[in-house]
Structure formats: C-alpha cells, structure tokens
Amino acid sequence: MILLKLTVENFRQFRGKQEIQFFTPSKEDANVTVVFGENGRGKTGLFRAIVFCLFGERRLSQDGDVPHDELQLVNVSALEANPDKPVKTVVELEFSHRDSHYRLRRAILGMQDDGRIIEEEDEIRLFVTPASGNTQQVPTTEINEVIDSILDRRVKDYFLFDGEKIERLTRASIEQRREISAGIRNLLNVDALETAIKAVGRVTRGLERELSGASHEELSRLLKRLGDNEEEQTRAGKRLDELAHEIRLARQEIEKTDKELEKFNEIRHLLERRKSLEQELSELEQQAAEALSEMKNLVCKASALIVAPTVISVYEHIDHQKQKGEIPSEIRRDLIERILEEKLCICGSSVCEGSDAYTHIIEWLKRTSDVSTQDAALNLWRYLSEVRNHFSDDADLTEKRLQQYGNIRSAIANVNRSLENVSNQIGTSERHDATKLDEHRKKLQENIISLEANARVTQSQLEQLQQENDRLRALLKEEKLKVGRNDELSRRSILARDTQDALNDIYSQFTREIKDMISESATLLFRDLLDQEGRENLRTIIVNEDYSLQVLDRYKKPFLANISAGQRQIMSISFIAALARIAARGSKIEIPLFMDTPFGRLSYEHRQNLINQVPTFASQWILLATDTEFRRQEAQLLKNSGKWGKFFMLRSTKDGNTEIVEQDISSALAILRDEEAYQ
Numbered sequence: 001m002i003l004l005k006l007t008v009e010n011f012r013q014f015r016g017k018q019e020i021q022f023f024t025p026s027k028e029d030a031n032v033t034v035v036f037g038e039n040g041r042g043k044t045g046l047f048r049a050i051v052f053c054l055f056g057e058r059r060l061s062q063d064g065d066v067p068h069d070e071l072q073l074v075n076v077s078a079l080e081a082n083p084d085k086p087v088k089t090v091v092e093l094e095f096s097h098r099d100s101h102y103r104l105r106r107a108i109l110g111m112q113d114d115g116r117i118i119e120e121e122d123e124i125r126l127f128v129t130p131a132s133g134n135t136q137q138v139p140t141t142e143i144n145e146v147i148d149s150i151l152d153r154r155v156k157d158y159f160l161f162d163g164e165k166i167e168r169l170t171r172a173s174i175e176q177r178r179e180i181s182a183g184i185r186n187l188l189n190v191d192a193l194e195t196a197i198k199a200v201g202r203v204t205r206g207l208e209r210e211l212s213g214a215s216h217e218e219l220s221r222l223l224k225r226l227g228d229n230e231e232e233q234t235r236a237g238k239r240l241d242e243l244a245h246e247i248r249l250a251r252q253e254i255e256k257t258d259k260e261l262e263k264f265n266e267i268r269h270l271l272e273r274r275k276s277l278e279q280e281l282s283e284l285e286q287q288a289a290e291a292l293s294e295m296k297n298l299v300c301k302a303s304a305l306i307v308a309p310t311v312i313s314v315y316e317h318i319d320h321q322k323q324k325g326e327i328p329s330e331i332r333r334d335l336i337e338r339i340l341e342e343k344l345c346i347c348g349s350s351v352c353e354g355s356d357a358y359t360h361i362i363e364w365l366k367r368t369s370d371v372s373t374q375d376a377a378l379n380l381w382r383y384l385s386e387v388r389n390h391f392s393d394d395a396d397l398t399e400k401r402l403q404q405y406g407n408i409r410s411a412i413a414n415v416n417r418s419l420e421n422v423s424n425q426i427g428t429s430e431r432h433d434a435t436k437l438d439e440h441r442k443k444l445q446e447n448i449i450s451l452e453a454n455a456r457v458t459q460s461q462l463e464q465l466q467q468e469n470d471r472l473r474a475l476l477k478e479e480k481l482k483v484g485r486n487d488e489l490s491r492r493s494i495l496a497r498d499t500q501d502a503l504n505d506i507y508s509q510f511t512r513e514i515k516d517m518i519s520e521s522a523t524l525l526f527r528d529l530l531d532q533e534g535r536e537n538l539r540t541i542i543v544n545e546d547y548s549l550q551v552l553d554r555y556k557k558p559f560l561a562n563i564s565a566g567q568r569q570i571m572s573i574s575f576i577a578a579l580a581r582i583a584a585r586g587s588k589i590e591i592p593l594f595m596d597t598p599f600g601r602l603s604y605e606h607r608q609n610l611i612n613q614v615p616t617f618a619s620q621w622i623l624l625a626t627d628t629e630f631r632r633q634e635a636q637l638l639k640n641s642g643k644w645g646k647f648f649m650l651r652s653t654k655d656g657n658t659e660i661v662e663q664d665i666s667s668a669l670a671i672l673r674d675e676e677a678y679q
Contacts, residue, residue: 030646599634
C-alpha cells in the first residue's frame, strides 16, 4: 500500500480544502515525506484523517478515554462562520495497492446546536482502477471488506509510531506486557480458533456441572475447586486489566500535567522577567515620589529664580551706591542739618550762604538719606548678597532634580512598555498554579507506584492460580477416569476438557511462533539501528512468556535495565517495526509508516541510522517532526540519502487554523536550524 495523495476539507485544524501529495511518479525511490510543524499544528491530525478515511474511526490509541463526543472532526472556524448551516467535512485518500489505484472518499456533516457540535456520517465512496484502466465504484456495503483486505484495521495502530507508544514499550511494566500482548493478539488473526475455544469451554462447563450433580463426592469437590479457581483467575485477569487501565490513565494525566508544566516552563523566564520589572517599577515609583517631595521643598528657592534678574539688578544698584559711598552716607544727615542751621562747621569755621563750602554741604545733604532708609538698604544689600550667592547652587539643584525626576518618569514609561510586552507574551493564563501542578504530578506518580505494586501482586496471584488450575485439572482427569470408565457423561466431559486443552495448546504454540518471529525481526532491525557501541554490547530482543520485552547482551544475559534512553527508544521502534513487517506478511513493510517525533532521545548516530535504514525496510515513511526533532543536520542526512521526496510545512493562520504549504526540499536547509541553536 502506497499513499499517493490526501485531501482534507474543513477537517480539524484544516479549514477549507487542502492537500498533501505523498508520492511523485518521477521519483519512485523517494519514499520519504516530511511534514514539519510546531506541536498542535495538526501533524497527528493528518494521520487521524487517514484512519478516519480508511476505517471511519475517529479515535486513535493515544486518545485514551477521551469521550467520543469530544473527538470532533469538523473545523470549528467553519462552523462559527456558518452558525445556521451544516458544514461538510471531507477526507479523500488516493493510494495504490498491487497495481491498482484506489480513491476513497468519506464525509460527515457537522452543525452547531445550542452550543453543541453534532456530527453525522454523510457519504462514503470507493473507486478502484485496476491495471486495465477501467475505473469501477465499489458498492457501499463492500467498501469495509475491500479496505480490510488491504490493511487490516486491527493493525492500523502499528503504522503510527507515536511518542506515547514508544515510551510505553520502554518500561518493563504491566503496560508494556499489555501493549505487546495486544499487538501480538492483533497479528494472530485467529478469530475462529478463539471462538472454538470459547464454545468448547461453555460445553465443558455445562457437562462438568451435570457431572458434579452425580453421586461422586470427590469428583464434585474437585469440580467445585476448579470452578472457584477459574473464577478467581477471571477476576484476577480483569483486575490486571483494570490496573493496567488505571495506570494508563494516570500516565496520561501525568502527560497532560507535564504539558501544562512545559507551558509554564516555556514562560518561566517571562514570569521571572515580569516579576523583576514589577519590582523595578515599584522602586522607580518610590524614587519618583521621593524626587517629587524634594522638588516641593525647592519651591521657595526655585521661585526666587524667577525674579533673579530683578534681585541681581537691585543688589548691583545698592552695591554701586555703596561703592560710591552714598550708602551709607559719608556724613550723617542730622550733622549736616545742624551745620547749616548753626552756620558753623565742626572745625569752627563759619559757613555762609552762597559760599563754596555752603554749596558743597548742600550737595552732601542731597546725597544723604535718613538713617532708617540707609539701614534698610544695607540690610537688603546683605540679604540680596546672600541670596545672589545661592542662585547658582539653587539653579543647579533645581535643574538636577528636574532631570532626575524626568529620567525616573522616562524609566517608568520604559518599564511599563516592557511589562506590557511581557504580559502579551505570557497571555491570559498566568499559570500561578505550577506548584499545584507539581503536587498533583507527585500524587499521580505515587498512585502509579501503588498501582504497579498491586499489579505485581495480582500477576503473582494469577500465576499461582494457573499452577493450581493445572494441578486440579490433572487430578480431575484422574478422578473422572476412576469414577466414569463406563460413564457416558464422564467420557464426554473428559473429551470436552481434552479438546479445550488441545485448542489452547494450539493457540499457545501459534503465539510462541509469532513471538519468535517478532523477536527475530526486531533483533535484525535493532542491530541495524543501533550505534557502534550498542552493537558491541547488545545482541537480541526477546518477547518473554509473560509478553514483556527483554534485551540480551553479548553474554546472553538480560540487560534491559542497563541500556540508555536512546537504546530503549531504538528497541521500541524495532519492536513496532517488526510488528508492522509481520503484519505485512513479508520482509518489507508494505504499509506506510508514520513516525511522530521519533528522534527525541536519540544520539546523532542513532538518528543517522534511523534516517538511512527506515526507507530501506518500509515502502513509505511519513516523518512528522518539530524543529527540535528535525534540524538541519537530519535534513542534510535525509537529502543525501536520495530518499526524500516531499517536504510540507504546517503554518498557523490568523484565525488559529493550519495551512499546509509545500516547500522545495532544498529550502529545508535554509528554513531549519542547526543543533547549536538549541543548546
């Protein structure tokens, strides 16, 4: 099966009609398509579109227990733009399989109703064009059968490598065993055998109930104990499933919590920056208040600067008079007036009117003033002299305070702008509940530890019950032979039990063969994908009897607990690829492999091996990557391999949707960043 083209219309994040062409006929060997975009832009949504188109299913394995009505497929923006009209969502997939061309179209109608979104199936069509070139439309009732013959829906989850599945397979836990068991169960394709085992089991229990009513005390006792034991086994098995389910839910909740914490971590530097800016703003506001208070104290002095020219002029005038001796007068006014009255100078000479001496004395009298006026003038001169001396200092201080206050207000304005910018980057979610999220995560982790401990106890109990079951069956068989050699009911009961055991043995043998096939295939892939150091130390991947995975070292000793995170991821990828290869019934994986950000914990050599090897054992590889996963180094490796055919970018639009944009492969090297950019 080769995917050729996917067309989506109003599907999830993709508003309007958009398409991805996976395959170029002129480049048949270029079987790698890279879909590049940020988390949340719709990379997994494209895989969901393919699964929906092929099987009519909207749920993926990573959706967990998300309610069905929350898995909406119709584009919300299209619904909001047409509030009273139905919106049609269409997914069309073109693919080839064994020289035939297929075009599958599936559509649903969605509509808003009182705040709810209602979706219902609208159409499904399948057109097949064989090598002869005569296109035929497959009847609607036969479409599912045709698709299942090409790709069994039970193995659909094994052509998507998502981070969650890879992570589950790296843990030696009940989740790992359940995941592997489910994968192998889907590969067995033994529905008829399982139906036969269940049917024979019902017959056996019915016969044994009849036999227990006979007058055989020991036989009745054994049958009751066996029945009780099998009921306990059933309960223990259900309890294990419940524990695995609870652990899975807890891990999903941890994953959701981690995503919230990651969002918090993404803005941690912004929150710290905002806190620092708010502290700086508080300090600046305090400085501005103090500067303003100091400026108020300078009002009187500063106001004097307004009349400074007048003050200086008055001072200079008085000082000039003082310099000339007019203030204070050289001779007191009362003395001059007494001389003029007595007409007698202090030296005893007479002063007659009209004489030169009289004229000079009159001139003196004109230049003198009364004592109070002269004292006031002298006091004003002294005060103005002091004031004038402070003018320069007061002017400098006032100017300094004004500049200081202006600088503070300018700094406040800058901080406010920075705060607004940081707040816009942070958004409306303050995420002050990070501490609560951490506490919630710790409680979830503690709960998982408790659940896993209970699972180990339950698993041990189940193993003990199975051993007791085997023992009781052997005793029951002997007792039936003792009491019923000539008893038709006993012979029929023994035959039914033997038939059930034989069918279970066949099932177990088939399961062991599949396990061995998976181990062999996974080991070959593992050896190809490992780096040099890993190939020297690690040898084999095996699937244990209890469905757990194990890695053996060169001495054939269990080594899983000691391998690195990158080696664990390579082990998981090898196992899932082995499942896909066996599902394809060949040495080459004939179904498209989607890998969602598979490079997370891998070293450069592991990445290099993955890029070089996957295109050789997969018919088609669609790599869903982010900028931290797919960098310039990986792009160069992939380009050099000659297997890279298509490159698409998922870009955010103004309305929050996603636009699919095809880019030339050579442009990727300019778009992507180097590894150093992430250090």
